[in-house]
Amino acid sequence: MQISEIRPGVVLASEQLSYVRSTSLGFWVRSGVAYEAENEQGASHFLEHLLFKGTETRSARCISESFDNIGGEVNAYTAKEYTCFYCKVVDQHLETAVDVLTDMICHARLDKGDVVKERNVILEEIGMYEDSPEEYVHDLLAEAVFPNHPLGKAILGSRKSLASIDADDLQSFYKQHYSPENIVIAAAGSLEHQQLAAWLANRLDLPAPRPSKLASAAPIAASPRSLLVERPTEQLHLALGFPGLSLSDERRYAWNLLNNILGSGMSSRLFQRLREEHALVYNAYTYTASFQQTGYSAIYLGLATHNVALALDLIAEELADICMHQISEKELRRAKEQVKGALIMGMESTANHMGRLGRGLMLLNQVQAVEDIIERIEAISAAEILDIATSIFCRDKMAAAAVGKVEGIPESLACLGW
Structure with a gap:
């Protein structure tokens, strides 16, 4: 891995992988809902769309054809704390990819007509998302965990916020966020660092660059809440949220193992209990969401409404058990092997290598070696799992979200305890 400052304020991190012929390249921008004011909600995602609509010298069609003509892929996504524009190309076409992506980042046209049209596209995207309750419930959970905080806001924005954002607002937001101190470039695959640095420079x-990077709002101490949305669906989609850890918290290795034990995979406790033993759900899992200053743990299940009370009783039993008793060495070993296996197998992808470099520098200002992560995982004890479980799974700090036939859900949640 090599890291260098290629222009004042702009850092390039690259990793050469001699066993591949492709290269993944990404521009990571400090632009996400975590940095948006109330009247800017959705601006980061709006800009992600608009950067594909054309530059001063390239049309939207030209951008698409530039990658199609060389057999490459190009895309982007917006997260809570960053936006990433990325591509994957055969190594002989890397310079072309650099040329197009830098043009998109530096010379976005942001035409007023495109703003009007793309606003409609995003409104359709919001509608599509809200029509997918198994996805929509996770946005609701974030809002329930972080009430009145940017991290609780939807990345896409709202119909109200999008209606108030115009081309001038987006131009101002673009100038503020797409500046050297807020950009990290990462690449992995078949490449030569100095040559790539020269092309980019x-x-x-x-x-x-400005004197300081943008900073996200500090977490606000607030009581979590329940958000229930009535929909005429066959299944109820239910998510429970608990306090979690930041990306830099040293306890995150134990936290990830705890998440694996509870609900990551078919052998996990909740999957076995809810699906295999009681046949209450088709899908049930847990996940963690970490940010620069905070995070949360989540439990998701989709099931018939009349099964909710029993499912919550079973979840409460599992949470009580994992908060009162140390896990066995066998269960700990299985979790470690699963977490390590996912990490190691993920590193067979140039995109995942590139993502590790970009996220590390953007969010933590460092890139942690895979070997160090594995060593930290191996060092975790059953006692540490117990400690993190008791600190996270507090009934009075639980948030909840549900989409479906929600009548009777408040009573079921009120009875949930451990």
Whole structure:
């Protein structure tokens, strides 16, 4: 791995992988809902769309054809704390990819007509998302966990916020966020670092960096709540949220193992209990969400409404058990092997290598070696799992969200205890 400053304020991190012929390249921008004011909600995602609509010298069609003509892939996504524009190409076409992506980042046209049209596209995207309750419930859970905080807001924005954002607002937001101190470039695959750095340095046309990077709002101590949305669906989609850890918290290795034991995979406790033993659900899992200053743990299940009370009783039993008793060495070993296996197998992808570099520098200002992560995982004890479980799974700090036939859910949640 090599890291260098290729222009004032702009850092490039790359990793050469000699066994592949492709390269993944990504521009990571400090632009996400965590940095948006109330009247800007959705601006980061709006800009993600608009950067594909054209530059001063390229049309939207030209951008698409530039990658199709070389057999490459290009895309982007917006997360809570960053936006990533990325591509994957055969190594001989890497310079072309650099040329197009830098043009998109540095010379976005942001045409007023495109703003009007793309607003409609995003409104359709919101509608599509709300019509998928198994996805929509997770946005609701974030809002329930972080009430009145940017991290609780939807990445896509709302119909109200999008209606108030115009081309001038987006131009101002673009200038504030797409500046050198807020951009990290990462690449992995068949590449030569110095050559890539030279291509980028020659094409990056950015203003002088500002003295400091953008900072997200600090977490606000607030009581979590329940958000229930009535929908005429066959299944109820239910999610429970608990306090979690930040990306830099040293306890995160134990936290990830705890998550694996509870609900990651078919051998996990909740999957075995809810599906295999009681046949209450088709799908049940847990996940963790970590940010620069905070995080949360989540439990998701989709089931018939009349099965909710029993399912919550079973979840309460499992949470009580994992908060009162140390897990066995056998269960701990299985969790470690699963977490390590997912990490190691994921590193067979150039995109995952690139993502590890970009996220590390963007969110933590460092890239942790895979070997170090494995060593930290191996060092975790059953006692540490117990400690993290008791600190996270507190009934009075639980948030909840549900989409479906929600009548009777408040009573079921009120009875949940351990």
